[in-house]
Amino acid sequence: MLQVEKISGKKVSDIVVEQIEEWIRSGSVQPGEKLPSVREMCELFDVGRSAVRDALTTLKGRGLVNVKHGEGTFVCHFDTAQLLPDILLVQKSDISKLYQVRKILEAGIAEMAALNATEKQLNIMEKELDELVNAKTLKGWEADYRFHLAIAEASGNEILVDLMDTVSTTTKKGIMACHRIILSDEKLSRDVAEQHIAIYESMKAKDPIKARKAMYNHLTYVEELLDNHLNESGD
Template sequence: MEFKRISSQKISEKVEEQIVRLIKEGSYKQGDKLPSVRELCESLDVGRSAVRDALTTLKGRGLVEIRQGEGAFVTGFNPKRYFKHMLMPNQKEIESLFQVREILEASIVKLAAVNRSENDLMAMRKALNHMSVCKYDESGQHDCQFHMAVANATGNPILHQLLESISSSMEKSMADFHRLIASEPELIHDIHHQHESIMEMIICEDASGAYEAMMLHLSYVKKQMRKGFSIRSEYIQTH
């Protein structure tokens, strides 16, 4: 396991590249402690500031965890780190996140139709039953549980984590949207019917049909979401 000496141009970036290379090559695995700042300085023949800057960047990318008094450790891939800064996104960011969600769920639902198990279907049905009994609670909790169950049915934990991260980032800003739905029986009926259609296609292992049902649902949700933003904007202007 050897580090290569590097030129003085963009030193911290080159330090970062070498650490990433060693992680990719498997020299350092998840949970492993990286050499100390002093050891990295000596191995790479660079200054302490370059090493610290590189480690700070790697921490921001979610590749390294810095523990006070212990050092830097290699972390596993966690999509949540890429969204945690968006604690309360604005309308434009919500629109962008929703666009990502559309792209993601289009793939998720097709995979779910192919890979779903009976346990996955039970989880979907449980979420739908809760929505039916609660008549759609304002938090949107059971709605989210349904979509998470679909994501889990793909058998791909990264897809599940990505959707969970996006949903969590949108949660607070979507409060008006969920309240709007909870207040209108027609919207509750429409969304419940759309979820039922998605599940029916997944039960039938119809990937194409599941995709169409999901995109129809998300298009409807986007329309109502924008309506929720409009209501909030009008309220702010008149108070």
Template sequence: MLVEKISTKKVSETVAEEIEKLIERGTFQAGEKLPSVRELCELFGVGRSAVRDALTTLSGKGIVYVKQGEGTYICEFDSSKLFNQHLLLPSSKDIIELFQVRKILETGIAESSAIHRSEQDLRKMGECIFNPSVIEWESDYHFHLAMAESTGNEMLIQFMQFISETTKKSMIDFHQYIKKYPDTVKKIEKQHLEIYEAIKKRDSTKAHSMMRDHLNFVEEELLQSRILQQSL
């Protein structure tokens, strides 16, 4: 098995990412038992604490689970396969259910961000919006994650990380799709800016409202793009 040895900072996060990649590639199958902590240490060239922390992260994201006295197993439900990567966009049912969750979660995140964000958090969010060198989907992805991180609530952050990782493939495809519609791109950029300004002004009510309007708009665009795809 060929894998790269880990030698960078945030070692446990990198180990978690590498294990996820191995699961996505099919090296580790859903339902299978992962190698032991010792074997994973040898595989990645890292210490036991880094592997344990990585497994804790993956467990929190619902990717693995621990059987007491037996070891760590990969969950039967593989979040990376929630959306079919061979399709441009997920099904209409997937979109509607996803946005039901996002509207509950992210409107609250935006509201909490306006109350708890620091100047450093604000700069991080601003970099996602005002940096022209960042690819559109990456800007979108990191803006929403930065907002969650600014709440300081670890459970909210983990929920947001799970949703973001689950929807990353469809987000990339969606941004490829809307490139054909400059007005839609500008509208989304404007909505991100409005959310950012509300958080900057610590206006939690407006941040909540702007996030709700943004998610409603993106949901409608996704559903419309799905209809257009099916008509081709």
């Protein structure tokens, strides 16, 4: 079901634009899918028809939707990266610091989780792993984050979980930025998927040494991926 917030205040059409972009960004509506009608969106957002029409005009100008007269408004096929607000993207200056912390913290967490994970916790990891490996939209980053969080919880140490939570905002930025890059590259997607599978398999085998190594290698790979991407983009 599409999630909306009632709208009030100035620049109503801009807020409608933001909410429709969030539908697209989150995968609630897919490329080629028809959006609700103008009348339906007026009811969903509790706004007038002019606000919805202005919002659709803006989205059309950005190449995100295509208005077909007599048929409706459809989501275009496009690079989902263009929907990411700057605040969600990890900055170049943050990468080294973030991944220093993540490698120190999560490699140790993986080692402990391999020793302590219960069958139920392994099932949770497997569920998140399946979702992130098969993700076809940017929303896969959420399963990726939950996979890493599930490993922390499986460590059996609440302080480690709290430490993960302390850096969660920056970690989420890094994971989302990673998925932004790999979404349109089959080889990179496969590499990252295989790394997560290796982490999970080491947990299932209760092999702490392999778990530490698999996690460290994965985080090093992502750090280099982000760094190279930002160097190429001139950030």
